[in-house]
Amino acid sequence: MGLNLDEQKAVDRFRKTVAEPSMTKLVILDFWAEWCGPCKALTPVLEKVAEDYAEKGVVLAKVNVDEEQFIASQFQVRSIPTVYAIFQGQPVADLTNARTESQLKQTLDQLLSQLPVQPDGAEPQQDLAPLIAMGEEALAEGDGERAASIFMQILELAPENAEVVAGFVRALVLSGRVEEAEQVLASLDPALAADPLVERARSALALAKDKPEDSELAALRAAAAERPADMDAQLAFANAAFAAGERDAAADTLLRMVAGDREWNEGAARAKLLQIFEATGLEDPWVSTTRRKLSTILFG
Incomplete structure (x- = not known):
């Protein structure tokens, strides 16, 4: 030096x-x-x-x-x-x-x-931000099991952290472990359960509970392809596709619906897109990209 x-x-x-x-x-x-x-x-x-x-x-x-x-x-x-x-x-x-x-x-x-000054006698607190970022990265990559493992470990450090609880629930949903996600949400105290981040995870769970069997998804996909003007068929496929983890297919279908008739069924396609955005997380890069596409259709 x-x-x-x-x-x-x-x-x-x-x-x-x-x-x-x-x-x-x-x-x-x-x-x-x-x-x-x-x-x-x-x-x-x-x-x-x-x-x-x-x-x-x-x-x-x-x-x-x-x-x-x-x-x-x-x-x-x-x-x-x-x-x-x-x-x-x-x-x-x-x-x-x-x-x-x-x-x-x-x-x-x-x-x-x-400032996060620790009072005298307090246990040192580990910075959770890097760990949460790892979990969110795994979620963005579609690796639900890895994300669930990461968030489960963070929960041991911060069991009352809403961001961590929400991340764990979303990871369980992505992994198809819907019942476990429901149990986690049911075990929360009212204040934590009402947190906006936890509510977002609850929305993701609600969408995932509609997950169809492979044969049903294939039938809905075929129906949507055969009848592109049938809005009910398109919406049914979009719902099933997102629940099955095919969010690109779901979003593309809903965007086409908005472009074709944004007022159909009181704006049902746009409402479903917004629900998907909320469930996925407004800060997610995929959401940002898809929202820009929606804005282009609505205002471009």
């Missing part, structure tokens, strides 16, 4: 006393010196506030600018006292002008409401 021995030692001390604790805590970082009168006046205030907020995950770290000149220079400290709030190794607020207890607490309350 191009640092001399003293600078390396200073960085190590800073890492242990500030950077590492800030990975889960909110660190009040106070730059001070023995000769600084305002620093001595501020110290008791900082110490009291840190003590009052300790259970909320706030800690106080002090850096003597005379002894740690290298660290002070990295923060471009020009005058003291200089006080920063540090989270996950980065300054998130300048607390220098908050000189009273009430000012400090007001600022800390705002920060704590915005």
